[in-house]
Amino acid sequence: MVHILPCNAPQRHSRCDTYPCISPARARGRTGGRPSRLSADQVRTARRLYEQQDMTVAQIGDVLGVSRTTIYRTLAKHAEPVARRRAKPSPTM
Template sequence: MHRHLHAIRPPAAPHVRRVEGPASARERGRVGGRPPALDAHGVDMARVLYEMKGDDGRRRHTVQQIADQLGVSRATVYRHLDPDKPVLA
């Protein structure tokens, strides 16, 4: 900040500026955080592919194949397939 602006508005304490930043962003429609790797359609697709069985009764696709097809990591596929872990997507 320029020196002459302090006469108009004294600098706020750091904790005040820290609170104002996210509040200002929310007013502009920003929410923050990393966007989810899979949207609802991707999660549904992963579940369908995972549940598909071959003629021999075994899974038709490995988790690695599903991850490659969806363009995500295996960990992301497992995270979305685990019913005990809530996913914020």
């Protein structure tokens, strides 16, 4: 005989259980998550080296001691807003 467990059993680790703990922690200044591999100075250095275009992203990663992926992810996360370019008006005939 086969026994079937109920599908609607309450979940022990639901978002509702952890949210009351997160709010007070955020009020105390705690954000959670994994710490960044690069400091603010290293991020500025990576951006400067990337914009100079003298080194490849892999070389920048070697200098800073991180992977290419970390460099790309950091540059995307700390991207400076670029002023939108105005579209050139199309020539009318």
